[in-house]
Structures are given as structure tokens and as C-alpha cells.
Amino acid sequence: MTDWVKPITLSGQHVCLEPLSESHVKGLSEIGIGQDFWNFMLYGNMQTEADIRNWILDLLGRAEKGTDLPFAVIHLASGRVAGATRYLNILPKDRGLEVGGTWYGTEFQRTAVNTECKYLLLTHAFESLKCIRVQIKTDLRNVRSQKAIERIGAKKEGILRNHMILPDGRFRDSVFYSILDSEWPQVKKNLEEMLER
Numbered sequence: 001m002t003d004w005v006k007p008i009t010l011s012g013q014h015v016c017l018e019p020l021s022e023s024h025v026k027g028l029s030e031i032g033i034g035q036d037f038w039n040f041m042l043y044g045n046m047q048t049e050a051d052i053r054n055w056i057l058d059l060l061g062r063a064e065k066g067t068d069l070p071f072a073v074i075h076l077a078s079g080r081v082a083g084a085t086r087y088l089n090i091l092p093k094d095r096g097l098e099v100g101g102t103w104y105g106t107e108f109q110r111t112a113v114n115t116e117c118k119y120l121l122l123t124h125a126f127e128s129l130k131c132i133r134v135q136i137k138t139d140l141r142n143v144r145s146q147k148a149i150e151r152i153g154a155k156k157e158g159i160l161r162n163h164m165i166l167p168d169g170r171f172r173d174s175v176f177y178s179i180l181d182s183e184w185p186q187v188k189k190n191l192e193e194m195l196e197r
Helices: 022-032 036-040 049-065 112-128 143-152 184-196
Strands: 015-019 069-075 080-091 096-104 133-139 155-165 171-180
Touching: 015 112, 022 049, 022 069, 022 080, 049 069, 069 112, 080 112, 096 112, 112 133, 112 143, 112 184, 133 143, 143 171, 143 184, 171 184
Parallel strands: 096 133
Antiparallel strands: 015 069, 069 080, 080 096, 133 171, 155 171
16 A cells, blocks of 8 residues: 555544445445446446455455555444445555545435535545545546536546446446646535535
């Protein structure tokens, strides 16, 4: 694991982001198996607890190499696992990383959960790690995700066509967004206003 980005627990009013581990298999399986959102993601459809376990083991392997730092999202009011998110494409030399691989159980979507997760991850990235750029990408077909990213104030950089081949063989076009350190104060204000609503 790189010395720059280390496992950490990030806590807010609604959620706690704790380092992902195999102990989260059951909670993530309860909310993730068979969901439609996997169609937009790079891992294929998750149909069994074994699929979720293998996905977690893959992410933990990436964390060992220092390219990713995965989190389980814990909903504080219920104590339940609400989803997962992570830092990926970690570039210490360039002081940049990506926030992504994010998904939530349906009951936690369109709540303060995602807003606070982004707030915690971006605050840590810009204020503790001193990032100069954080990127976010999404599938071009995932209009809901694009609107959510734009709502916080990330800038659309463009579309990478045929960017990835998904497990089912489809070619994925990816929409890339970024936030620069100079833009963080306004994005932070946007997120704080959203959390107050």
C-alpha cells in the first residue's frame, strides 16, 4: 500500500466509511445481489454471495498494490451496510485519484448517503491528501449518475468512446468529470448546502 493513501475510517452524520473487508460480504450481499445497477458497472452481474465475496477479494488485491482504497458504507441510523465506494487510479506523484466504484442498496439511493460519502471522500482527498485533481467517471448510458455528478459541481471533461469492454462483451463509453483543488471550495459549499436540505 502506498504511503500516500492509507486505510482510514471517515465518519459523518449519516454514514461511516470503513475499510472494506470480507466481514462486509453478508451486508453487501443483502443489498447488492441481483440489482440493475450492475449493468453500468465493470464487474458483471452479482447474483450470489460468492460473486460479492470475489468482488471484495479483487478490490482487496488492488488495495494491496496501492491502486485502490475501498470502503464499505455504513448507514449510521440503522447500523446497516448501505453500499460501497472507493478511491481508485491513485497517482501519488501527480497528487490525483478517482472517486468511484460506488453503489448503494436501493433503499439508500436518493438519500443523504451518497452526498455525504462524496463530501467525506472529497474532503479527505483535497484537505488531507492535498490532491490537485479528483476525477469521477460514469457509463454514458447512466444519465442519473451524470446528473448527480454535475449537481455537485464537477466539470465534464469529455467522453472516452469504446473505453472499456464490459463482462457481457458490450463496449462502454465513459463520461469523465473532474474537480480541481481550486474548485474544491465551491464544490464543498454545494455539498454542504445539499446536506442541509
